[in-house]
Amino acid sequence: xxxxxxxxxxxxxxxxxxxxxxxxxxxxxxxxxxxxxxxxxxxxxxxxxxxxxxxxxxxxxxxxxxxxxxxxxxxxxxxxxxxxxxxxxx
Amino acid sequence: xxxxxxxxxxxxxxxxxxxxxxxxxxxxxxxxxxxxxxxxxxxxxxxxxxxxxxxxxxxxxxxxxxxxxxxxxxxxxxxxxxxxxxxxxx
Numbered sequence: 001x002x003x004x005x006x007x008x009x010x011x012x013x014x015x016x017x018x019x020x021x022x023x024x025x026x027x028x029x030x031x032x033x034x035x036x037x038x039x040x041x042x043x044x045x046x047x048x049x050x051x052x053x054x055x056x057x058x059x060x061x062x063x064x065x066x067x068x069x070x071x072x073x074x075x076x077x078x079x080x081x082x083x084x085x086x087x088x089x090x
Numbered sequence: 091x092x093x094x095x096x097x098x099x100x101x102x103x104x105x106x107x108x109x110x111x112x113x114x115x116x117x118x119x120x121x122x123x124x125x126x127x128x129x130x131x132x133x134x135x136x137x138x139x140x141x142x143x144x145x146x147x148x149x150x151x152x153x154x155x156x157x158x159x160x161x162x163x164x165x166x167x168x169x170x171x172x173x174x175x176x177x178x179x180x
Contacts, residue, residue, distance in 0.1 A: 002092055004117040004168065027094040027147055029119060040162060053165045057117055060162040064154055072150040074134060075143040078094065 001043055002030045004057040010050055014058075017046040027078050035062050091133055092120045094147040100140055104148075107136040117168050125152050 005011040021042050023033035033039055047058040095101040111132050113123035123129055137148040
């Protein structure tokens with residue numbers, strides 16, 4: 001799932017909520033987790049509570065195991081310390 | 091494909107290059123397009139030229155038509171005018 005949230009506070013809230021749901025961060029604004037209809041519904045509920053629907057956007061893409069195996073990753077892997085950097089950069 | 095690029099200049103370069111490749115922007119840092127091995131190789135080439143591999147990250151996830159149909163979108167759809175806002179916000 002990927003999100004586009006302009007406000008720092010809402011972006012941090014979203015990241016924290018997704019971590020509580022057990023998702024794994026793969027980029028500053030992208031998380032991945034095991035697909036189920038209940039996790040999709042949890043993400044929807046969390047997103048609707050946190051985002052401003054006038055400016056923010058959340059998208060969830062279910063992946064098959066084959067799709068996941070075919071992913072391409074270029075560059076630096078995400079580490080949680082970047083979250084702080086991001087807080088300073090913005 | 092999703093990217094995590096901290097530097098404004100590199101982020102704009104990446105977005106411009108992906109548009110030139112015919113991809114469609116779905117979020118500030120996410121593009122989508124018709125899958126082929128040549129487009130994946132084009133994206134890899136462009137990404138390797140533009141990103142700083144010490145700080146930036148690019149990921150490509152192939153989606154099946156079924157996965158794409160099952161996507162969930164919450165909130166505001168991306169429009170190109172946001173690119174300017176983003177430039178001011180950062």
